[in-house]
Every structure is written in structure tokens, then in C-alpha cells.
Amino acid sequence: MIGFLKNDARANEVVKSIVDAGGKAAAVAADLSRLGEVTRLFDEAERAVGRLDIVAANAADILVKPLAECSEADYDRIFNTNSKGVFFTLKEAARRLKDGGRILVTSTGGTKLFFPGQSLYLGSKGAVEQFVRCLSWELGARGITVNAISPGPTETDMMQDRYRDKAAGMSPDFSRHQWPHAQERARYSGASAADFHRLPFSSGDWTPDTCREATG
Numbered sequence: 001m002i003g004f005l006k007n008d009a010r011a012n013e014v015v016k017s018i019v020d021a022g023g024k025a026a027a028v029a030a031d032l033s034r035l036g037e038v039t040r041l042f043d044e045a046e047r048a049v050g051r052l053d054i055v056a057a058n059a060a061d062i063l064v065k066p067l068a069e070c071s072e073a074d075y076d077r078i079f080n081t082n083s084k085g086v087f088f089t090l091k092e093a094a095r096r097l098k099d100g101g102r103i104l105v106t107s108t109g110g111t112k113l114f115f116p117g118q119s120l121y122l123g124s125k126g127a128v129e130q131f132v133r134c135l136s137w138e139l140g141a142r143g144i145t146v147n148a149i150s151p152g153p154t155e156t157d158m159m160q161d162r163y164r165d166k167a168a169g170m171s172p173d174f175s176r177h178q179w180p181h182a183q184e185r186a187r188y189s190g191a192s193a194a195d196f197h198r199l200p201f202s203s204g205d206w207t208p209d210t211c212r213e214a215t216g
């Protein structure tokens with residue numbers, strides 16, 4: 001089940017690519033900044049496929065603005081999607097996943113770098129990395145692994161024009177839709193490439209290294 005906010009064309013492209021490869025998939029619109037929408041997405045996913053094996057929390061919003069100029073509305077917009085939305089996605093995943101399941105959260109390598117103008121975005125992602133560390137302990141006994149993956153700059157809809165040239169210099173494999181090619185990124189991060197591919201599918205032992213860098 002693929003969740004999206006407003007871009008149904010892109011979501012349907014993903015569904016088509018899975019179906020073309022022989023899988024089953026559907027897309028559902030859900031605003032994950034609202035708790036009721038998080039639970040509805042899980043309800044619809046369970047209706048479609050039964051109890052879940054894997055949950056990936058990937059949705060995020062970005063705002064680039066000096067901290068001194070950020071409003072309460074800016075704070076709510078970014079934290080409601082990036083932190084609250086992920087927190088309640090993790091809560092539903094913890095309650096609904098089968099034992100032995102897999103939870104993956106997309107953070108960002110930016111949490112280690114602290115760029116100016118990104119206090120809300122990077123703060124919201126820092127919170128998520130801590131949720132992941134705590135939940136990994138709580139679910140370890142059920143054989144459920146919880147990991148964050150932190151990509152470096154990647155050419156997606158989120159990439160802003162002002163960062164494009166600099167980002168391309170920071171990431172050796174910066175180009176559209178590149179970051180899932182974990183082998184390349186792992187080579188630069190010092191992690192084992194197998195780690196990234198294994199996360200959702202292996203029997204995967206619990207590891208204290210729950211937040212994996214996949215940056216350029």
C-alpha cells in the first residue's frame with residue numbers, strides 16, 4: 001500500500017511499476033500530519049493485504065527559513081508531518097506488525113551536518129532518529145527491527161534550486177531517484193552495502209546501530 005498526500009500521478013506510477021514487476025499494489029491519499037489519517041491508512045492497508053510485514057515511513061515536508069523568522073504555523077507544518085506523523089506511524093506499526101516484521105524510517109544525513117535555515121526540518125528529523133532508537137529496544141523481543149536510513153542530497157521533488165549545484169558536489173551519485181541504489185552510497189559511508197538491502201527482508205538480528213548513514 002502506497003500512501004501519498006496530493007500527487008496521485010506519482011503514486012500511481014509507483015503502483016504501476018510494482019504491478020508491472022508482478023506484484024500487487026494500491027495507492028491511498030492520507031495526510032499523515034493528522035492522527036486519524038495515519039490510522040485510516042493502516043486500516044486500508046490491512047483491509048487490502050491483511051496483517052503487515054513491513055512499514056516504511058518516508059513522507060516528509062521541508063522548509064528553509066532562518067530560525068528567527070519561523071512562525072508557529074511553520075513549526076506545526078514541519079513537525080506535524082515529519083515528527084508527529086512518523087511518531088504515530090511508528091505507534092500503529094508497533095501495534096499492528098507481525099512478529100518478525102520490519103520498520104524503516106527515512107531521516108537525513110543533514111542531522112549530522114546542521115545547515116543554516118534548516119532548524120525545523122533537521123530538528124524534526126533528529127526527533128525521528130531518537131524515536132527509532134527507543135522503539136528498536138521496545139520491539140526487539142518480538143523480532144521486529146526498527147531502522148532509520150539517512151540519505152544525502154538527492155535529486156527529488158524536495159530538492160530546492162538553491163541547493164542543486166552544491167548538493168551535486170556533495171553526493172557522488174546525486175541524480176534523480178538514485179538513493180535506493182544503496183550499494184553505491186554505502187561505499188562512501190563506510191557501511192556494508194548488504195546492510196541496506198538486508199534491512200527489510202532478512203531475518204536481521206537486532207543491532208544497536210539503528211540509524212544508518214547512506215550519504216554521499
Ligand SMILES: NC(=O)c1ccc[n+]([C@@H]2O[C@H](COP(=O)([O-])OP(=O)(O)OC[C@H]3O[C@@H](n4cnc5c(N)ncnc54)[C@H](OP(=O)(O)O)[C@@H]3O)[C@@H](O)[C@H]2O)c1
Nearest residue numbers: 004005006007031032058059060106108153154156157158
Ligand atoms: N531529497 C533529498 O535530498 C533527501 C535527503 C535526505 C533525506 N530525504 C528524505 O527522503 C524522504 C523522501 O523525500 P523525497 O526526497 O523523495 O522528496 P519528495 O519527492 O518531496 O517526497 C516527499 C513525499 O512525502 C509525501 N508527503 C509530504 N507531506 C505529507 C503528508 N502530510 N502526508 C502524507 N504524505 C506526505 C509527499 O506526497 P505527495 O507527493 O503526494 O505530495 C511525497 O510523496 C523524506 O523523508 C526526506 O526527508 C530526502
